[in-house]
Amino acid sequence: MLRWFLGGREAQGSAEKNSVLCIGEEQPKNCFTELQVLKGHFDIVRFLVQIDDFRCASAGDDGLVLVWNVETGERLQELRGHSQQITAITTFTCNNGLTSHTSLITASSDRSLSLWDPDTGNRVQTISDLQSSVKCLLVLERLCVWVSGGEELCVWNKDFQLQCHRQNHSDTGITALIELPKNCIAAAMDKEIVIYRLTYSTDSSLSVAEIRCLSDHQDRIRALINVNDGLFASGSHAGELILWDAIDWNILAYEHILWEESQACTQAEIRLAAPKPSEMSIQHLTTNGTHILAAVGSGLYVYSILTKTVVAYRKVAHDSNVLHTMLLSDSELMSCSEDGSVRMWEIQDLPLPAEPASPGLFGMWTFGRSNKQTGPPSKKVMDVPNIRTLELTGDLIGHSGAVQMFVSFRENGLVTCSTDHLLILWKNGERQSHLRSLALFQKLEENGGL
């Protein structure tokens, strides 16, 4: 594309050539025509949480939590207190009668937990000197408690009092937590998913008990999500996607994504002959209740829960690992990657096969029974007739490092955070222009003319 000023030299190397996907600069469907760079962090920004309709909080390796106004791009609060990187952040909404107030809970490598008021910037509660650092947080609003997971599982009430805790046996600790029906929680620990149940005893003290251990994954579990009331899903480093029943914790579907050997060999020689595990690792899962979007290596797969099949996929959606994804609607999705770009996709019906030589293969089994496959399953090309294609509709290029995460505020815009210490607020230029005009005439009226 820019060969002309490279002067014939291949400055970018051959890796660039492999990224077959290039939408170019004409992107009529891309409405993000305005951006604001939000500066404030001094290190990698890893987490973004939405506080309400116009605020979001960002946290990262510098231990800072910054609260932003998404409409104006203003930095509203600077929450300082953690001395080391933030490992988890979540919002905690207290509903006392009519008013609800949202606070932030953060966990850090300095083995402390803090509760912040994003309105004032005050550190409301803090617990330090934990035995280990917390890796994930889960708020159970129904029970008015929250759970922290690390090497041990702790249950806290809203006043930051420890209700009960449970030591783990595994070394890796809990990497993900989700809430399940019937006061259960599922915790991902290495290759296993452990189901805990919270019970209130007669003296209204809370206790937690391990009731089930699901060890069907063959590799480390990278993602664990709730799909809907009756389903949850988990994805592993080896590319396994398992759909679980949320009530009785049975496997409903098992999907293994792997690459055809020959296909891998025809790739450029610089690549390893065998697929690197990271290329089929499920980095991130997201769902809207009917579809699951899996980020597998640098590819994207849309899995329909209804048909239990992959309905659309793109093996090389990004130049590098996909880190975060989102389903905006049934047909629109978004992904961000280590290559520093955010891409927007649309699931389109395929008039022609988009990728004639299908690079990926899916071994598909529906597990009514419990006999697990050991080792790679037999290769069997499933010719899925109703498969649709993922079309790139636009990309957002701005970050100079990996885009860690993004949060959509719908018409208010999109916030992305990155390893380059920046946040970028992407907006619809026309809408912003309209809003500015409104503000202008309002000010004009206040001033009584020019």
Add this chain to the structure above:
Amino acid sequence: MIGSPDVVAFTKEDEYGQTPPDPWALPDEFSIPLHPLVDSNPWAKTSYAKFTKDFILISEFSEQVGPQPLLTIPDDPKVCGTFDLNYFSLRIMSVDYQASFVGHPPGSGYPRLSFVEDSRVVLGDSKEGAFAYVHHLTLYDLEARGFVRPFCMAYVSADERKIMLQFQELSLRFSQASESLKAGNRRAFAKELQRKLRDLEYTHSVLQREEGLQREAGPQCMYSAHAVEKANELANVEKSIYEHRDLLRQISSYHRRPRRDPHVVSCQKCITECLSECEQLLDKYAKLANPFSYTAKGETGQKGQVDDEGDVKEGDEEEDDGVKRRSSYTPQLIKGKSAKCFDKRLKTLQELCDVTFYEATVELLKKTERSFRGDLCYLYTRRLDRALRRKQRVTNFLFEEDLGDDDDDEDEGGTLRPFCAVNHAVDNYTLLNPLPIVLGPEPLELDALEPPDPLDPASETSHTQGSELGLVESHLESSPSDQTLETQESSEETKGSFSSGKSGMDLAERQQNLASRKSEAPDPDSDLTPDPDHNTDLERESSSEEMETTAGEDEGDDTPVSLLEVVLELEASREDECEGFTDGPCDMEPESLVPLDTACCMAQEGFLYEASAPEAVQPCQTLVVNQEPHALLPLQDDYAVGSPCSESPAAGLELPVGHLGDAVSRTSAEDGSDCTMSASTGSDLGYGGVVTLRQRKKAGQGALKFVRQYPFAMQALWCLLSGRTLVVLGADEGRVRRLVAALALFVPAPGKCGDRVQAWLSCPFTLTDLQRWKLIGLQRVASPVGSSMLYSLSRYSRYISILDADQKTLRCPPYRGQLLANIADHRTYIRRGSTYFLHLQSTLCQLAAKAFLFTFTHHLHLPVSSTEGPEVVQGRRLCFLQEQLGLGEEDSQILLYLSQLITQQYLHPATGSSAAATCFSFNYTTSVLYKI
């Protein structure tokens, strides 16, 4: 010995016979004195002035050697040439009409400090071809005769009209300087008094001790000659102490007396500091009051007798001085020696004033000199330009150079901003309004002061100015007696008709009065008001030929000399512009457009319209002719320039004459609107921010070269104007920098210091840089650094356009519009950079005007009724851009971008980025590669 100086009276003929000014009268800021003679070359040098350009001369009347020049500003011998400064000092010092009343008023026992107001006078020396505004002031010196040292500051020019018409402002500036000098002088004087008092105190104690010894020695010694001598000496010292203490008291009461001079405003903080200092001193020396009261009586009685005649007193004072001097020095240091008047070294001006004050004053005068550089035409056009630009504050930031804060202060902060030598914080002073002077009932004026429409500043201004022009002055002339009474009572004898300084003050007072009465609407132009009426009684024919041009001569700039050439070039390129020129923003019927071959109109708005009420215009124009006897230029009645949309009659603009030559004004009229005429006459005389006019003109040359050299210049300019960052890539730093400097002219809202432009960058840039800079010069390097830079170029390629200076290519979205055709025509007939710069300015100004209209037109952005959806508004906006402004899609982007900038500036006037980061807009379009 001294010939009677031909003082130019600052008065005018009786104008009772004139018709009262009609409401269509021209607002003052647009009035340009009529061109004196049509075929005389206005740029001809004055024939017989012996100096090359105007300068400021400071002289003093030394009591030892008489009038002598002290310094000139600029301090360059070339400036004065063969001009005899000594002779001229003598001339200007001989017209000192200050009331230098010195002495003891009957009844008071001590020498008095005379509080003299400054006097202002205009003086001409036709033989030397020099005219001067002369400002006299007196400073206090303990060692001088009568404690005063007369000084004067003069603005010397070969152009009499210039001085007459700038009288108000000159007076204002020199008053500031004078106040600053006097403030410093008072401090120094108080310090000197303190020293003296200390010495006296010491001497007193020594004498007292001696006397005590004598008294101890026995009564027989009491009446010895020696003892009497001692007693006398002691008495002298005591008297001297009293006198000096009284002087100290007087100097500290300086600020409490009412000031008649309206131009005098001093820094409150300085005043209070000085006051407290004096009071401390007073307290300190008050304790000496008692011990020797018995001897003081005889002395004072003797004094009182001498006091009766002033002249005698002076001699006495000298004598006194001698005594004091002798005794003031402590015996150990110097044995009392009586110094002759002519032996002693007089203090220099620096010593008289505090050094800081002196230096600040010289700086101020330097600034004054700079701001008055150039001939009258230049000053007027610059003023006109500024007046207009001040009115369009909303869009100024886009393409105009910064007006500069200090200039704003002068012009707008009103006439009362005190000049403070020691830089007390600006907000520290309380605006000191001089005592209001009641000049008797002035119903006319009051009527005129009623603003017809408080929301219409233009009409208000013009009304006020109309009143100043006509009513006030006629009134002033009609009642000279009481004003003279009011202002000149301090001077015992005024020399008859030479009251120019005073009457100038009167006018100023009156304006002051106006300003204080309608304090909520200070008229920014009141001090700039040129009064064409003052010309009427100038009988010297010299005035007409004395249009001096200093524009650019010192810098060797090639611009101003051949204005005619500029004009020709512009005319040559006019045809193209006419084609490209589309209907302006006004919804006027096209038939009301007047064909333009006017000889004398300079348009402010895009079009000339037939005046809606020509019969109302006519008397005004004849009035103008009457006022200007030299104006032989016929005035066409039907050419009235007006803004057609305004309802207020006063907003109509009739410009009596194109001051710069007709063709220029015609061209500018056709160009639509050009309010940047200042650029035409001068080089960078005096003002400009960091990016000076001179730099911009030089850049104009570069831009012209760029336009002529590159066929895709239009696309590059479009990128800049539509807000797409342009990266100039090249290996040669000089070439890239030159290109960037040239293209920087096209960057909208470049910021005060050009901070949207990065001339030379040799590291990879990031998105933040793209957001900050709109024009980047980038180094092309063949190294790993270079490849990462190229990577950033390709990565952000959607946000940037790349101009390759080495391979002469441009990569940017395709542009097919016509809007920029007339500024980016590579076959343009314009040959000169400065011409092109003007041409550019006019086009950009026109763009800014359109963008302003677009931004502030309500129905283009918001629904008119609640039933309208956003699509309707969108459609209307498109329709406006495409059909009414005739802009294509790409051209619309320019306007949208400018509009966005205006909106942002309006919403966040500070910088727009105080709390929140600035927005960066872009759109997704493919780029194409342009080659030569």
